[in-house]
Amino acid sequence: MIAVQPLPDEYIKGHLGRLRVINGFESSEQLMRQLGEQHRRDCKEHKSTPTHKLIAALLKTEPEHYLRQHSLLPFTRVVTRKKDETNTFSKLATARPYAIFQQERSAAYFCPACIEHDKNSMGLSYWRRLHQIPGVDICPKHATPLNFVQSDYAFEYEPHRLASRAEQPSTELIAISDNPIIRRYIRVAEVLLKSEKRAWSYAASTALTSKVNALGLRVAQKGIAENLSDFLKRELPTAWARSYLPRLHEKPEREHLHYIDGICLSQGGSGHVFAIAMAVLFNDAKHAVDDLLTPREHRISTEPKNKKLNTSRRKLLPIYLRNKGIYLAISKETGLRKNTIHYRFRKVGLPSLAYLNSSSRDRLIRYLSEVSDEKLEEWSNHVIQLLNAKPKLATQWDALQKVGLVPDEKMAIPRNSFNCINKTLTDVN
Numbered sequence: 120m121i122a123v124q125p126l127p128d129e130y131i132k133g134h135l136g137r138l139r140v141i142n143g144f145e146s147s148e149q150l151m152r153q154l155g156e157q158h159r160r161d162c163k164e165h166k167s168t169p170t171h172k173l174i175a176a177l178l179k180t181e182p183e184h185y186l187r188q189h190s191l192l193p194f195t196r197v198v199t200r201k202k203d204e205t206n207t208f209s210k211l212a213t214a215r216p217y218a219i220f221q222q223e224r225s226a227a228y229f230c231p232a233c234i235e236h237d238k239n240s241m242g243l244s245y246w247r248r249l250h251q252i253p254g255v256d257i258c259p260k261h262a263t264p265l266n267f268v269q270s271d272y273a274f275e276y277e278p279h280r281l282a283s284r285a286e287q288p289s290t291e292l293i294a295i296s297d298n299p300i301i302r303r304y305i306r307v308a309e310v311l312l313k314s315e316k317r318a319w320s321y322a323a324s325t326a327l328t329s330k331v332n333a334l335g336l337r338v339a340q341k342g343i344a345e346n347l348s349d350f351l352k353r354e355l356p357t358a359w360a361r362s363y364l365p366r367l368h369e370k371p372e373r374e375h376l377h378y379i380d381g382i383c384l385s386q387g388g389s390g391h392v393f394a395i396a397m398a399v400l401f402n403d404a405k406h407a408v409d410d411l412l413t414p415r416e417h418r419i420s421t422e423p424k425n426k427k428l429n430t431s432r433r434k435l436l437p438i439y440l441r442n443k444g445i446y447l448a449i450s451k452e453t454g455l456r457k458n459t460i461h462y463r464f465r466k467v468g469l470p471s472l473a474y475l476n477s478s479s480r481d482r483l484i485r486y487l488s489e490v491s492d493e494k495l496e497e498w499s500n501h502v503i504q505l506l507n508a509k510p511k512l513a514t515q516w517d518a519l520q521k522v523g524l525v526p527d528e529k530m531a532i533p534r535n536s537f538n539c540i541n542k543t544l545t546d547v548n
């Protein structure tokens with residue numbers, strides 16, 4: 120079998136098409152069948168081998184490397200629920216072989232200027248990954264509208280061969296591509312494809328939630344405030360939202376739209392929705408992707424010492440932060456009774472913050488979302504100690520006030536301030 124190396128950003132389906140042509144097969148499927156049979160014979164294996172491994176073996180490259188540079192997974196599956204899978208796409212592609220061929224657009228897209236350049240410089244043309252991402256209607260390199268071909272077999276051929284039957288996106292969508300949010304969205308897609316990494320869903324939702332909270336938007340499923348989907352609906356150009364997020368376009372105000380609002384609840388979500396949220400919530404695409412992909416190492420990489428207690432605290436912390444320590448809001452989000460919430464959160468040293476005024480609460484939440492593992496443990500253990508103190512402290516407020524070692528003049532501290540946090544913050548800075 121003749122091996123043809125893929126070109127920069129070449130899309131896996133297009134690469135298979137070129138391999139098919141040079142090896143004289145009628146379809147990519149036939150090519151893959153042949154590769155599979157040959158592999159089974161050579162390696163005396165009975166199981167079938169996933170496509171990306173067969174191609175990588177033919178190219179004499181690493182399967183992981185091939186997926187990172189030529190599949191859409193770094194965009195479509197950028198977020199993983201598994202903390203230990205942020206560095207691998209191969210595991211996903213092996214478990215779900217169909218994922219690498221999942222087409223997010225219903226047609227095959229190319230840039231006429233890119234293929235003209237390819238033809239002149241190499242005598243061939245090829246399909247690029249970036250152009251296959253939904254919502255990308257212009258080529259960011261040439262600022263030309265993309266063309267598309269509606270055919271299941273488009274990727275079997277070089278794009279210039281199909282140019283005569285290609286169509287263009289509507290003039291409205293092309294004009295919208297100049298909108299700053301859409302330009303940022305395209306940039307986010309580009310950066311994600313190049314970054315070749317995955318984000319842990321908890322870290323990703325923390326990055327987004329800090330922006331969502333700063334805008335005063337609601338994260339909880341129920342409530343009267345605006346949520347992320349309301350905000351996106353207002354900020355995104357209408358025609359663009361209608362084409363690429365049709366369910367958002369039809370959603371009633373204040374309703375929880377799970378595939379969008381769920382991305383702030385550590386439950387994963389599609390890369391498309393994460394990229395849109397990043398483009399709307401951040402001013403800079405590179406910064407947004409860095410925030411999503413580079414978790415605060417000290418928060419999530421250190422294994423907790425007291426496993427039982429900390430696993431539980433770690434599990435509860437994102438919900439606690441999202442709801443700013445207000446048990447009633449946590450109870451609404453989780454659907455659990457307030458008594459249960461009270462018991463569970465106090466047990467791990469995450470006290471109710473309903474007593475605090477909003478600026479103190481915000482400062483404490485900010486502190487807890489950035490604090491190291493050790494400091495968090497120290498802080499929470501201190502809270503637990505105070506909450507269980509004998510003789511019992513008069514109120515939870517007294518307990519809170521003592522956290523962070525309040526100096527002697529504490530009696531003079533007005534009840535609506537939270538000076539102990541100042542001390543804790545000073546310790547950290």
Ligand SMILES: [Zn+2]
Nearest residue numbers: 230233258261
């Ligand atoms: Zn181009």
